[in-house]
C-alpha cells in the first residue's frame with residue numbers, strides 16, 4: 160500500500176521569541192586557510208550574508224591568514240569571486256560588499272613558522288585599534304587536520320591566545336576547529352589533551368556543521384516542545400529507528416582526503432552520531448549548553464560497542480563504482496564511500512531498539528532524514544493476521560534536508576462500503592509553513608561563537624565517546640585490508656549487502672527520498 164500525502168494546515172505564530180539570541184560581541188575574526196575550499200564555499204559567504212542581514216557586530220574585522228594571498232586587495236578580489244559562486248543570496252549587494260570588504264585584511268605566512276605569528280600579532284593589534292573591537296579574538300582553524308597542532312602551539316607561544324582557566328576572560332580569545340577532530344580514539348584524546356593545555360574547554364568550539372542546521376536544532380523543539388511524542392519515545396512503542404545521510408555527489412576532487420578518511424570518519428563519527436544523540440538523549444534540565452551536552456554525551460556513551468569480531472555482522476561498507484577512477488584515489492583502494500550499520504543504545508529507554516545508520520556518497524538521491532518506525536498493531540480486528548500485516552505501520556519522519564519537514568504515516572479507512580485500509584501521510588513542510596529562508600549552518604555557528612554560546616558545538620567527551628564507538632569498526636577494516644569491498648553503482652541505492660542486513664531482521668530501508 161502506498162501512502163498518499165495529506166497536507167495538514169500549519170498555523171505559525173509570530174509570537175515573541177521564547178529566548179532572544181544574544182548580540183554577538185565585537186571582535187576580530189582570524190581565518191586560517193582563508194583561500195581554502197571551506198572558506199571560499201562556506202565561511203566567507205556566511206560572513207557576507209551575516210553582514211547583509213545586519214547580524215555582524217558593528218565593530219568587526221576579518222584577518223585572513225594564508226600562504227598565498229599577499230595583500231588585502233588580492234585577497235578581497237579572490238573572495239569577491241567566491242561570493243558570486245557560492246553565496247546563498249544572489250546577486251551580491253555591492254554596497255554591502257564594499258563595507259564588508261573594507262573590513263578584510265590579509266597576512267601571508269606559513270602555519271608552522273613562528274615569525275609569521277609575530278606578523279599576525281602586529282596586524283591584529285593594528286586592526287583592533289582601527290576597528291575598535293575591544294581585544295576579542297576569534298581564531299578559525301579552517302586548515303588540514305595536520306596543521307592543527309602547530310597552529311595551536313604557535314598561537315600560544317606568540318601570546319595571541321591565553322588559557323582562561325575556568326573563567327571567560329575579557330577580552331576573550333576563542334578557537335574554532337573544523338572536523339575531523341582526530342582520526343581515531345587515540346588521536347582524538349591526544350588532541351583534546353593538547354587543546355586543554357593551551358585553552359580552557361570554554362574557549363574551544365569544535366564545529367559539526369550539522370548542529371547549525373535549523374532542522375537539526377528543531378529535533379529538540381519537536382521532542383521537548385510537544386507533549387504527545389515523549390510518552391511514545393521509547394522501546395515500548397518504537398520498533399526501530401533509521402538515520403540516513405545520502406549524497407548524490409561523489410568525492411568531488413577530494414579523492415586523496417577520502418582515501419585517508421572514508422565515510423565512517425567523514426560522516427558517521429560526527430554528523431550522524433550527533434543527530435542520533437539528539438534523537439536518543441534524555442530530556443535536559445535546561446537549555447544551557449552544558450546541560451544539553453551532558454545528555455548528548457550520555458547517549459553517546461550508552462552506544463553499545465561493536466567488537467571487532469561482530470563488525471561483519473553489524474556493519475556493511477561499500478564503494479561506488481567510479482570511485483577508483485577519481486583523482487587522488489588508488490586503483491585498488493578499499494576506502495569506504497558507503498556504510499550501513501545496526502547500532503544499539505544500552506539504557507532503559509532504548510534497550511533492544513535497533514538504530515540503523517547509513518551514509519554514502521554517489522547514491523541516487525541527496526537526502527538526510529531520521530525515521531521512527533512504530534510497532535505494529537497488537538491485535539488484528541479486520542480478519543486474519545496476514546490481512547493486518549498489509550496495514551502500513553506508523554512512521555514518523557524528520558526530513559532534515561533537502562525537502563525539510565516532518566511527516567507521520569497513519570492508517571486510514573479508504574472511503575467505500577468495503578473495509579479497505581490505506582496509508583496516508585500528514586506532512587509539514589518548512590518552506591510551506593514559514594516564509595523565511597533558513598540561514599546557512601555556518602552563519603548560525605559563527606554568530607554563536609562570537610556570542611560565546613557553545614550549545615551547538617561538540618564537547619570533548621562527546622567526540623571521544625563517538626570515537627570509542629567507531630574505533631573497533633575502523634580497526635576491523637584496517638585488519639581486513641586484503642579483502643574486497645562491495646562495489647555499488649553510482650546513482651544507485653548502495654550495496655545490496657545493506658538491504659540484506661535489514662532483511663535478516665525482517666525490516667527494510669525506507670526508499671531514499
Ligand code: BG6
Pocket residue numbers: 406425527
Ligand atoms: C562534510 C563532509 O562534513 O559534510 C562532506 O566532509 C559532505 O564529505 C558534507 O559532503 C555534507 O554536508 P551537507 O551540509 O551538504 O549535508
